[in-house]
Amino acid sequence: MGTNDAARLLAQGTLGASRADITQAAGGGARRWIEEQFQIEPTQGHFDWMMANGFGVEANRNNTAGLDNSIWRKFIASPDALRQRMVFALSQILTVSVSGIDTDWRQFCVGHYLDILERNAFGNYRQLLEDVSLSTAMGYYLTYRGNAKANGRGSQPDENYARELMQLFTIGLLHLRPDGTVDGARGETYEPEDVSGLARVFTGWDRDTAGLTSPYPPGIHQRPLAQVANRYETGAKSFLGTTIPSGTSAIAALRTALDVLFRHPNVPPFVCRQLIQRLVSSNPSAAYVGRVAAAFVDNGQGVRGDLKAVLRAILLDPEARDTAAAARNPAFGKVREPVVRFLNWARGFRASSPSGLWAIGDLSDAGSRLGQSPMRAPSVFNFYRPGYVPPGGALAAAGLTAPELQIANETSVAGYLNYMQRAVAGSGIGDVRGDHAPLMALATNSRALLDEINLVLAAGQLAPATIATLQAALDTINAGTETGRRNRVQAALVLVLAAPEFIAQK
Incomplete structure (x- = not known):
């Protein structure tokens, strides 16, 4: 495999x-690189790192201090590069946002959620669904x-x-x-009654406070949700043609519900198409989706949902x-979203933080930063929709999606370039600076300099x-x-970070 x-x-x-x-990757080939990535152990988890670096003090109970630091630490410096790419992709499918979580220690709440994604990134999608649900x-x-069963007076489960x-x-x-194309003859996958029936499964779940006294410590967010018996709907629960019998325990009902969903024939193409979009191409062919979905269905050893096989x-x-x-x-190809462009530079040129605190912060502001920041999506629909088509223009005429362009506008385009200009400058972002020494050695030869940056980025x-x-x-x-x-x-x-051939990953 050549260097390009x-x-x-x-x-x-x-x-x-x-x-x-x-x-290094060129020397071993694509398959070997992937298998080697699977063997790299993850670095210290987000929750543990925040605790070890003093962010669990009482003054931080009601803010998000430490979360961005830990995210940038992992995404920029962690050696398990494929796992971190998968974590970011999964975070945009199974989306939560620290901005939409109303609890104390929400940075630890989201930090532990990222630890769940990391733990399952090379695992099984069924286990991931359960860990996320709890x-x-x-x-x-x-x-x-805190969801409660119907009370007979008009109140229904959330x-x-x-x-x-x-x-x-x-x-x-x-x-x-199976190839991800819509089966028009079968129509919608679920009805309102299916939502109501499934909602009965998710009653009675709340924080596990056993053995703890209020105010609770950050560690409460490392505990899976626990049951409050008098809030749980013990009756039968029907959805998608399945009925969970009356009297089924809460955890058994939850696992049965997840099993039903996991076995649904839509799951492989639905999930795999989005993963292809995040990593490789916004408009994968049906054949491509079909081949990846087949690996989800069976990893070659009869196992469904193996994310290593999918990758x-x-x-x-x-x-x-x-x-x-x-x-x-x-x-073919995809637009690199602003966070990925920034990380391409940071990882490409070995950015480091001498303090070890990675004080880059929240980059959500479109005018002065990137207009996007990990784990700060504006809604459960992520920063953009997987089927977004920019209105008008050549993409719409060709029937092509361009999800990442949903967050592109005049403000964000200028904000990205201004932010990257500051990032690559000698002053860096906080104490985070790239290692440009290899480029300095090429600076007198502008073509050699461009060739090196062109390769890395x-x-x-x-062209x-x-x-x-x-x-x-x-x-x-x-x-x-x-x-x-x-x-x-x-x-x-x-200039390369602004070039169309960089922005559009082929």
């Missing part, structure tokens, strides 16, 4: 890769924490989680064929690996005309002094 092909693999399978990462983060975010569990996390709205299928598929075919196909996909335009701009910067060379390196980085 290796860089392209890592653009799909990581949040950014350095020249050394690319060289997390305090999801319980608060989708409002079934249906929020039951609806989104089906619509967003498992089966979607419409019946699908292998996504990244090793011919449509993902055929660089020449991808370049020719206008429907864009997998060598900048010759783009390279020529950028080189002409760089050559106007005098590289005869240390300051001039630094200015040329910083300008080259910003």
